[in-house]
Amino acid sequence: MPYAPYNGVGPVPGGSGAGFCPHGESQFVAWHRPYVALYEQILGAQVQRIAASYNSSQNSSAYREAGEIFRLPYWDWAANPQLPPSCTQENITINGPRGPLTLRSPLYNYRFSGSRKGWPTETTRASDGKSNSNPDVVNANLAAVADQLKYQVYRTFTYAETYDQMSSTANLAGVSLEASHNIVHNAVGGTFASLDLTAFDALFMLHHANLDRLAALWAALHPGAACQSEWYASPGLYSTARGENITASSPTKPFYQADKRSFHTGITAASLKPFGYTYPELNDIGRIIPRINELYGDTGLLSGCGKGGGEKRDWFVQITVNRSDLDLPCNIDVVSGDMFAGRMALLNMPKEGLAHATIPLQKVVATLGSNTTGIEATLREWIRVEVREVNGSTIDISNITNLNVYLVAIDVTPRRNESEFPKYRSRSMYTKTVLDRGRSDNG
Incomplete structure (x- = not known):
C-alpha cells in the first residue's frame, strides 16, 4: 500500500487492483530479487550522500569509504532466529556530521507521516494480541519455530530439485523457501504479518535479503534449474491480468533492467551478476554444501x-x-x-x-x-x-x-x-x- 502506479507501471484490465508481488506463485523468488536490489541501490545512494557530509576532522575518508562499500545486510533467521539487536533499540546515539546525535532508530519501526484512513500510526512487531511492539514476545515466537525454520531450509536445499519446488507454496512438494519466509512474517506479527504494510518496516528488507541469499545458494547448486520451469495462470495482480500465462520469460513488473526499457524476468533475475552483488558463500562454490550442512544440517531433529x-x-x-x-x-x-x-x-x-x-x-x-x-x-x-x-x-x-x-x-x-x-x-x-x-x- 498504497496501491498506485510505480515506474510508470499501472493497473491493467483483469488485474486484482491489489499489489505487484506474486505471493503464492512460482515467480515469488524471482520478483523479489530486483525489488531488494532496487532498495539497496536507493539506500546506498542515501548512505553515500550522508557520508559526504562529514568533514575532515571527523575522519571523513572512513565514512566515504564505508558509503562506497555499503551493501544491504541480511538476517539469517534460520541460523539465528532472534531479532537482530540493531532492530530492537528504540533510540540510538550516533556520530552525526555535526557531532553526537540521539535519535529514534529507523531500524526499530517506521512512523507514517500524516493520517490515512485505516492506516496505523507506525509499524509494529508483536504477536500476543496485547502489545504493539514487544521484542521479547517476538523473540519468544521465533524461538518456538527455530527448529522448524532450520529443518525446512535444510529440506529445501536437500529435497527441492526444481526452481518451482524451491520457490513457492504453490508447488505440491511443500518444501519451498516461501513457506519458511511466511513463518517468519507471522512470528514477528504486528504489521509485519500484513503484506499491505510489512515493507515499511526496515526488518522486511533484512528478511528478504536472506530469502534472496538462500535462493542464490540453491541456484548455485542447481545451475541448470535456476529459473521457473512450469507455466501457470496468474490469479491476477495489480499489473497482471487474471489468467495470463506466467513463465520464466514473464515480466517481474514494475522492475526494469538497466536499459530502462525491458522488464526484468525470471530469466534475467536468475543470476546475481546483472545486479552487481554476491553473498559470502558464493565466493567458493565447492564450500557451499559444507557451509549449508554447518549452518542448517545439524538440527538434532532430522x-x-x-x-x-x-x-x-x-x-x-x-x-x-x-x-x-x-x-x-x-x-x-x-x-x-x-x-x-x-x-x-x-x-x-x-x-x-x-x-x-x-x-x-x-x-x-x-x-x-x-x-x-x-x-x-x-x-x-x-x-x-x-x-x-x-x-x-x-x-x-x-x-x-x-x-x-x-x-x-x-x-x-x-x-x-x-x-x-x-x-x-x-x-x-x-x-x-x-x-x-x-x-x-x-x-
Missing part, C-alpha cells in the same frame, strides 16, 4: 540426516489448504498432546488458491525413544491440527472443507561427510487424513 549409518526414516505432516476457506492471516499448527511440532503460516494475500507445506515431526518422534514399533499408528493417534490467528486465538475449523492433512514418511540415506547432502529415497503418504475435526479446535 532423523535421516546424521552422519554415516544405514537408511533412516523421516516423518512429517503434509498440508494442502485452499486459502479462500480461511480468515487470513493465520497459522495452521501441528501439535501432539501439549507439544508444538510446527506450523504452516499463511499471509493475508493472496486470498485464494492452494498452498502446500510440510511440517517436521522429529520432536514428536524423539519422544518415542528407540521404540519405533507401530510408529505410524502412534503418530496418527497423537497428531492433530489447530488453526489460529497470528495472535494465537483459536479459529473454529469445522467449516474448513478444503484442509487436507496427511502423515508422510520418507526413507533417507544419511550423508557420509560434510560435502554431501542426505539422499531421499522412497516416499510413503498415508492417505487417511490425520485431521480430527472433533478434537482439533481444543486449545
Whole structure:
C-alpha cells in the first residue's frame, strides 16, 4: 500500500487492483530479487550522500569509504532466529556530521507521516494480541519455530530439485523457501504479518535479503534449474491480468533492467551478476554444501540426516489448504498432546488458491525413544491440527472443507561427510487424513 502506479507501471484490465508481488506463485523468488536490489541501490545512494557530509576532522575518508562499500545486510533467521539487536533499540546515539546525535532508530519501526484512513500510526512487531511492539514476545515466537525454520531450509536445499519446488507454496512438494519466509512474517506479527504494510518496516528488507541469499545458494547448486520451469495462470495482480500465462520469460513488473526499457524476468533475475552483488558463500562454490550442512544440517531433529549409518526414516505432516476457506492471516499448527511440532503460516494475500507445506515431526518422534514399533499408528493417534490467528486465538475449523492433512514418511540415506547432502529415497503418504475435526479446535 498504497496501491498506485510505480515506474510508470499501472493497473491493467483483469488485474486484482491489489499489489505487484506474486505471493503464492512460482515467480515469488524471482520478483523479489530486483525489488531488494532496487532498495539497496536507493539506500546506498542515501548512505553515500550522508557520508559526504562529514568533514575532515571527523575522519571523513572512513565514512566515504564505508558509503562506497555499503551493501544491504541480511538476517539469517534460520541460523539465528532472534531479532537482530540493531532492530530492537528504540533510540540510538550516533556520530552525526555535526557531532553526537540521539535519535529514534529507523531500524526499530517506521512512523507514517500524516493520517490515512485505516492506516496505523507506525509499524509494529508483536504477536500476543496485547502489545504493539514487544521484542521479547517476538523473540519468544521465533524461538518456538527455530527448529522448524532450520529443518525446512535444510529440506529445501536437500529435497527441492526444481526452481518451482524451491520457490513457492504453490508447488505440491511443500518444501519451498516461501513457506519458511511466511513463518517468519507471522512470528514477528504486528504489521509485519500484513503484506499491505510489512515493507515499511526496515526488518522486511533484512528478511528478504536472506530469502534472496538462500535462493542464490540453491541456484548455485542447481545451475541448470535456476529459473521457473512450469507455466501457470496468474490469479491476477495489480499489473497482471487474471489468467495470463506466467513463465520464466514473464515480466517481474514494475522492475526494469538497466536499459530502462525491458522488464526484468525470471530469466534475467536468475543470476546475481546483472545486479552487481554476491553473498559470502558464493565466493567458493565447492564450500557451499559444507557451509549449508554447518549452518542448517545439524538440527538434532532430522532423523535421516546424521552422519554415516544405514537408511533412516523421516516423518512429517503434509498440508494442502485452499486459502479462500480461511480468515487470513493465520497459522495452521501441528501439535501432539501439549507439544508444538510446527506450523504452516499463511499471509493475508493472496486470498485464494492452494498452498502446500510440510511440517517436521522429529520432536514428536524423539519422544518415542528407540521404540519405533507401530510408529505410524502412534503418530496418527497423537497428531492433530489447530488453526489460529497470528495472535494465537483459536479459529473454529469445522467449516474448513478444503484442509487436507496427511502423515508422510520418507526413507533417507544419511550423508557420509560434510560435502554431501542426505539422499531421499522412497516416499510413503498415508492417505487417511490425520485431521480430527472433533478434537482439533481444543486449545
